[in-house]
Amino acid sequence: MEGTALLGRLNWQLADVLDVTPETDRVKTLVLDVPGWPGHRAGQHVDVRLTAEDGYQAERSYSIASAPNGKHLELTVECLDDGEVSPYLTDELHAGDKLELRGPVGGYFVWEPPVGGPVLLVGGGSGVVPLMAIIRERAATDSDVDMRLLLSSRTWDDVIYREELERLKGGGLTVTHTLTRAHPEGWSGYARRIDGEMLAEVGPGPGDRPHVYVCGPTPLVEAVATALVALGHEPSRIKTERFGPTGG
Amino acid sequence: MDALMLDGNAVAGLLQEVFETEMTTATGTCAFCGSSMQLGAVHVFRSAGVVLRCPTCGNVLAKIVKREAEACVDLTGLRALA
Amino acid sequence: MSFVSRGFRGRRQPDADSARVPPGQYVTTDYPVLSAGPTPHTSLDVWDFSITGEVDQEKGWTWAEFQALPSEEVTVDIHCVTKWSKLDTHWRGVSIDTLLAGVGTAAEHVIQYGDGGYTTNTPLEDVTGGKAWIVYEYDGEPLPAEHGGPARMLLPHLYFWKSAKWIRGLRLQKEDEPGFWETNGYNNYGDPWKEQRYWGD
Numbered sequence: 469m470e471g472t473a474l475l476g477r478l479n480w481q482l483a484d485v486l487d488v489t490p491e492t493d494r495v496k497t498l499v500l501d502v503p504g505w506p507g508h509r510a511g512q513h514v515d516v517r518l519t520a521e522d523g524y525q526a527e528r529s530y531s532i533a534s535a536p537n538g539k540h541l542e543l544t545v546e547c548l549d550d551g552e553v554s555p556y557l558t559d560e561l562h563a564g565d566k567l568e569l570r571g572p573v574g575g576y577f578v579w580e581p582p583v584g585g586p587v588l589l590v591g592g593g594s595g596v597v598p599l600m601a602i603i604r605e606r607a608a609t610d611s612d613v614d615m616r617l618l619l620s621s622r623t624w625d626d627v628i629y630r631e632e633l634e635r636l637k638g639g640g641l642t643v644t645h646t647l648t649r650a651h652p653e654g655w656s657g658y659a660r661r662i663d664g665e666m667l668a669e670v671g672p673g674p675g676d677r678p679h680v681y682v683c684g685p686t687p688l689v690e691a692v693a694t695a696l697v698a699l700g701h702e703p704s705r706i707k708t709e710r711f712g713p714t715g716g
Numbered sequence: 717m718d719a720l721m722l723d724g725n726a727v728a729g730l731l732q733e734v735f736e737t738e739m740t741t742a743t744g745t746c747a748f749c750g751s752s753m754q755l756g757a758v759h760v761f762r763s764a765g766v767v768l769r770c771p772t773c774g775n776v777l778a779k780i781v782k783r784e785a786e787a788c789v790d791l792t793g794l795r796a797l798a
Numbered sequence: 799m800s801f802v803s804r805g806f807r808g809r810r811q812p813d814a815d816s817a818r819v820p821p822g823q824y825v826t827t828d829y830p831v832l833s834a835g836p837t838p839h840t841s842l843d844v845w846d847f848s849i850t851g852e853v854d855q856e857k858g859w860t861w862a863e864f865q866a867l868p869s870e871e872v873t874v875d876i877h878c879v880t881k882w883s884k885l886d887t888h889w890r891g892v893s894i895d896t897l898l899a900g901v902g903t904a905a906e907h908v909i910q911y912g913d914g915g916y917t918t919n920t921p922l923e924d925v926t927g928g929k930a931w932i933v934y935e936y937d938g939e940p941l942p943a944e945h946g947g948p949a950r951m952l953l954p955h956l957y958f959w960k961s962a963k964w965i966r967g968l969r970l971q972k973e974d975e976p977g978f979w980e981t982n983g984y985n986n987y988g989d990p991w992k993e994q995r996y997w998g999d
Contacts, residue, residue, distance in 0.1 A: 478736075
């Protein structure tokens with residue numbers, strides 16, 4: 469398996485912040501230029517480190533949103549009310565600043581065309597970020613693999629990448645939304661938390677042996693993984709990425 | 717369910733820093749129950765150091781304590797690592 | 799000078815009295831949760847606490863018996879080896895001196911053990927003489943499971959990994975026995991004022 473940038477020493481690098489663009493009210497995409505960026509695989513993430521003047525440091529991981537062939541490295545960050553790092557990234561950081569990061573890391577939660585399909589992507593809120601990198605990779609490589617995204621968001625306005633997902637739909641890619649807190653008038657889509665019934669309706673059956681990627685808040689990931697196994701999907705084909713609290 | 721637990725993939729950076737190679741796709745075998753899994757799928761807990769636990773039996777596979785220039789790693793819970 | 803992130807402050811208390819903050823620590827106003835494993839949820843009707851090992855008589859208490867012991871409110875500063883410190887934390891619990899009252903021992907070391915398999919070791923003299931408690935209330939409320947409830951050790955003069963969560967007993971020993979983290983790089987004693995974080999510090 470070609471490692472490209474996966475093997476060897478991992479160093480902290482300084483990225484140039486080119487832009488911070490809003491996706492939704494609470495979510496922004498950081499557009500970065502990383503000198504000497506070795507490239508990445510869809511689904512990988514970077515570790516970001518912030519250092520205060522007195523030397524205090526905080527470190528967090530963020531999934532890469534951009535496809536591997538993207539011009540710049542993009543990270544999509546949701547501002548958490550009680551967050552320490554995310555409010556800095558979404559509200560303070562601006563073009564011209566520098567951001568310390570290392571990566572790409574995490575070969576485990578990766579999809580690329582040789583993996584094949586069918587693929588089921590299940591995300592909650594900002595858990596859609598690495599799944600979007602995967603969807604963008606599929607588009608960039610003109611893949612026609614059966615790929616299905618089931619995305620849970622609080623409201624229609626909270627759906628990250630909403631317009632782009634609408635544009636990319638078709639040619640083997642399906643996008644299904646469920647809105648858990650409120651939905652627009654006339655909404656005929658799902659309006660509840662993801663459960664086994666929804667997964668069975670939306671996803672490929674276990675007999676098709678799909679590659680499944682689940683990403684989002686821990687309770688969602690746990691519930692979805694459990695439901696998928698109960699439906700008969702092979703545990704070894706289900707990859708999870710929990711966005712838990714960071715602690716410390 | 718434990719809200720604190722993360723997947724092995726979450727410490728991909730730490731693992732690569734310590735082992736100087738991509739580790740989330742390495743396969744580990746639990747010394748207690750014998751199950752095998754990719755390190756990206758183990759259960760991770762952040763304590764004074766990082767603890768990797770077997771997703772099947774919950775026993776400690778590895779402990780990692782990172783200092784400035786070195787790391788202390790206990791892999792006794794892994795019978796094999798490939 | 800290494801890179802500084804413009805405008806980043808972090809979630810710290812800027813005006814903390816520096817005399818109360820050990821070297822390399824930062825004061826936090828929240829209470830980070832760190833754990834070496836899943837949170838145990840031991841029900842109070844099976845919980846018990848024991849004093850065992852090199853003692854002339856082993857002792858044990860059920861939850862009801864433990865609650866009936868004289869307890870005290872203590873307010874202390876706590877320091878985690880991961881660099882956060884929290885000042886003026888309020889607890890209620892039973893002093894280790896109360897638990898060891900009348901216990902004859904030649905032991906010099908004590909091992910704390912708890913649900914989930916965690917252990918940590920200290921010299922016996924570091925838990926006696928009014929320096930440590932088994933606490934079951936934090937900020938006036940029953941200690942939450944994620945912070946070590948039903949009961950945990952409170953040993954504030956050492957780094958907080960030396961205060962075992964979900965504690966179930968103390969084993970007094972003549973020999974020292976490095977615990978979960980002491981066997982893997984963390985300092986055997988752990989004095990935050992001497993910044994004894996790791997082996998060799």
